[in-house]
Amino acid sequence: MTDNNINNLENTARKLRRDVISMISKAGSGHPGGSLSAADIVTALYFSVMRHDPKKPHWPDRDRFILSKGHAAPILYAALAECGYFPLEWLDTLRKAGTCLQGHTDSTLTPGVDVSAGSLGQGLSVGIGMALAAKLDRKDYHIYVLLGDGECDEGQVWEAAMFAPNYKLDNLTAIVDYNGLQLDGTTKDIMNLEPFANKWRSFNWEVMEIDGHDIAQIIDALNKAKKVTAHPVVIVAHTVKGKGVSFMENNVDFHGKAPNKAETELALKELA
C-alpha cells in the first residue's frame, strides 16, 4: 500500500464522515458518535480489503460485512453510496418516511446491507452462521463483523465467542470498535470490560490490537487476519467516539443526538 493510496483512503474516510454529519443533521436524529469512530474501519473494509461488487450486491462470492452495532448505520450507508450501491442522493432520505435507509440497517430495503440489525449483541452469532455456510459450500469468502465495545456487555457475544474457535472459523474476523463509551457513559463506569483482549485470548481467539484510526494499520491487520488459519481473529480497534469532530470526540452526549445547525456547520468545516 503506497502513501498515495493511504492518502486517498483518508480522504474517502473524511468524505464519509461529512456524509454522516449531513445525513444525521438532515434526519434530525441518529448516532453520530459511533458512526464517526467506525469511519476508518469501514473505509478500509469497503475501499481496500473486502471483495465485493456494488453492481452485484447479491454476488454469492462476495465478502460479507455485518454491522452488529446497527445504530452506526449512517457510516455504512455513506460507504455503500460512495461505492455505488445506490445513488448518493438517498443519503438525504435517512430516517424519512418511505426511505430505504431506515434508522437501523434493514437488509430487505438497502442494497449492500447483508444483515438487519439494531438490537445489539447478535451480529457475531449471525456471522458464525455465515462462516459455517461458506465452509459447507467450500467458498472462500470472508465474514467481517463490527461490534461496539458496550455491545460486548451482551452475554450472547460471549456465547458466540466460545463457538467460533471451537469450529476453527478462520473465515471470520470480528472487529471491536473500542471507543470507551456506551449510551449511559464510559464503558469503564457502566461495565468495565478489562482485561478485554485477554478475555478473547482466553476464548482461543487470535487477538490483534490496533489504532482504529490509522488506515494503514487497519488494512495491515485485516489482511493478516485473513491469512490466519484454524482460528478466528478479533481486532480490538482503539478508537475515539465522535472522531474527527472536536466537540463530539469522547462526548457521550453525541452518542445518539443529531447536531443542530450551527454544530453541523462547524463539524463540516472541521472535516473539510
Add this chain to the structure above:
Amino acid sequence: MSNPAMREAYGKALADYGAVNPAVVALDADTSSSTLSSYFASRFPTRFFNVGIAEPCMVDMSAGLALGGMLPFVNAFAALVALRALEQIRTCICYNRANVKIAASYAGVSDFKDGPTHHAITDIAIMRSLPEMTVIVPADAGEAAAFVKLIAEYDGPVYLRLNRSATQAVSQPDDNLQIGRGIVRRPGSDVTIIACGSMAGRSLQAADILAGRGVDACVLDMHTVKPLDNELILKMAGETGGVVTAEEHTVIGGLGSAVAELLAQEMPVPQACVGIKDTFACTGPDPETIMDAYGLGVRDIADAALKVMEKKIK
C-alpha cells in the same frame, strides 16, 4: 398546562416513590438516560444498578432481588426487554411469581426514529400470554406516574408499558385509578371504543368525528389489558351492541384479541380491531405520522366504528 412525555412522568414518579419506599431498587441496561430511570439513579445511587447492555442478565438479577425481599423496577426499551429477555421473564419472574415491575419504555412506535428493531408492537400479546403477569398500558403521563405507586403496592409481576413521548392527555384528577378497572372517558350509547395507551386520546377524537355523523360513541380507557375489566366491557358491549378496539400494537394478540376472547364467549357482538396489520412499521419523522400510515389514525378508528354500526343494523 404542559403535558410531559410519558417516560418523564414515570421517571420522576419512580424517584419520588423511591423516597417513600426504601425497598425499591431500580435496574437499567445502559439506557437510563433514555428511560429516565436516571432520576432514581441520581437520588438513590446505592439502590440503582446499571448492568450494561445485558437485558437477560438484568431480568434474572431483578428476580433474585425480589426473591431477596427487594422491590425491583426493571427499566429498558420495551422491544428489547420483552423479546430478548422473554424466557427469563417467564421462568424467573413469572414462574417464581417474583415481585418485579418491568417498566418497558419506548413502546409501540414511540421510538419512531429508530425503526422496527426499536418498535414494540408485539409486547402486549407476548406479556399477556404469560401466567402471573399483569399488563398495564397507561394512556398518558398522568396515568403513567400514578401507576408507579399502584403497581409497587400490588404483589406480583407487572409489565408497565410506557411511551417515549407525550400522548394526548386524557386523565383527570378524580380518576380513582385502579389496576383492572377500566375508565369511561366518554359515555355513549351507539358503539363502544375500547382503547389503551396513546389510542385512548385518539379514540376521543374519533368519538367527536362520529358525533358529527350522528353516532354516539362510548370511549373506554382500558389501561389494564390483563386482568381485563370484563364487567365494564360486557356492560358497555351490552348497552351499545358493537365494539371497536384500538391499540398501538399489532392486531394479533393484544387488547383487541383479549376483548374478542371475552366477547366471543360471553356476548358475541360485532367487533372491529384497530391496530397494526401484521407488518413491521418503518422509521418515521414522528410517532403520529407512523401511526397514521399504519392504520392507527383517528379516521381509522371512526371508520371502524361506522363499519361496526353497519353490522349492528343488519
